[in-house]
Amino acid sequence: MEELKDANAVEIAAAYNRGRRGSARVHVSTIKRALHRFGYVVKKSADGRSRFVAPTSSRSAPRS
Known part of the structure; x- marks a missing residue:
């Protein structure tokens, strides 16, 4: 999946399909x-x- 590292949605869909x-x-x-x-x-x-970029925050991270 390295070739899709900085792909947009169209490129991801094309690769999947x-x-x-x-x-x-x-x-x-x-x-x-x-x-x-x-x-x-x-x-x-x-x-x-x-x-697409990485998630902005982790949902599973403990809250302080």
């Missing part, structure tokens, strides 16, 4: 929702393309 047919394929919005559900955020680079 490669070799899949019909209902096994997913839409870009499905990828975005799944990443958001796990705490990832979307940032746009200077060229306007969306980029």
